[in-house]
Amino acid sequence: MKFAFVIHPTSLDDVVRYEPGAVGKGRPLIEKIMEWMPAYAAAHVTGVRTPDGRETEGWFVGATFLPEQMLALPRERVYQKILEAIRIGADLGAEIVGLGAFTGVVGDAGITLAERSPIPVTTGNSLTIAAGVKSLLRGAREMEVDLPRATAVVIGATGSIGSACVELIAPHVEHIVMVARNLTRLQRLLAELADRVPCSLSIETDVRAAVPRGGLVLTATTSTQELIEPADLQTGAVVCELSLPHDVGQRVAIERPDVLVTEGGNMRVPGNVRFERVREPGREFNNAFAPGTALACMSETMVLALENRRAHYTLGRGIDLAKVREIETLATRAGFELADMRAFDKPITAETIAAARAAAQKRRATSAERKRAAV
């Protein structure tokens, strides 16, 4: 069975990557063009092959709005372009469609779109959650974080991805600070989870107040601005970034060599996956992934196609943890695994991690020395 996946540029860099002809055009012009541009089939994805010989192929179909436009334009107009993209995928032969980045966030996170779609829909959030938590815990191991005594900060905790991440991180740590802007929703989440999870929980609406409290930080927000200030991070902190567009900027990489930032939602795809531009066959579609990898939400859609699942899967903001576990099992069986660590468009090597650990040790020693001198 074949799949489609709706993509959209999450930054101006993405616009140029998808359409090199956009180089040099200013943001206002790009926004105007995108406002009126119809959805289009951007990439043909081939070569997905499981170790037991199952294969699938599919298409990335562009619903050309930037994140800010997805949030600001009338909802119906955004839905119309996403539905147009879905129909293009269905006409190409896809029997399931995934909703990438903000196309799975707008409105009720896929429910209305699923009602109006000619083919089954998933946001891909279940596998994103599984991959994100695994990735955070891998980073913690690499940075030798004492997990049972650690505090984790989950930014975007009331969201579809964030709330499920809180539940899955909870058995591993001592405390979780749940962060979002809306206090009422945070209070409701706290009341819902307090007796259900094994660690203690607190809530915070100010990202800058929350970040210094945790040695582990996971971000899954719909902010269109960078949220994390380098100075706020604990020495040796591990940051797992799931947000698209990112919440963590290059400044963290430059100013905080002692911190490990990792993009949590990347998976290695089994087989020999290729992304080819539909308009220029033979030319690679540049999506900024490491070779052989795709986002976890794309991977979820591929796994469902490989399983011949002709039914909606992840929809809405209340994530079913049973589905997170199921899709993780199905993905592993199909040969998908967590991709090597990566951040800021670069691989994270063993040397990078060793350097971050050493920088953290040095920073701790310096701060201990300063404290002794001050006494």
Ligand SMILES: NC(=O)c1ccc[n+]([C@@H]2O[C@H](COP(=O)([O-])OP(=O)(O)OC[C@H]3O[C@@H](n4cnc5c(N)ncnc54)[C@H](OP(=O)(O)O)[C@@H]3O)[C@@H](O)[C@H]2O)c1
């Ligand atoms: N890496 C991947 O494979 C992958 C896959 C799917 C989605 N994503 C990305 O994951 C992110 C979250 O998606 P979702 O479906 O969970 O969205 P969602 O359900 O809309 O949740 C967004 C969360 O972010 C919070 N938030 C928004 N702006 C914030 C700010 N400025 N400061 C603090 N919190 C803020 C929201 O609460 P308040 O409104 O109360 O602040 C909410 O808790 C998106 O960026 C999406 O593109 C990544």
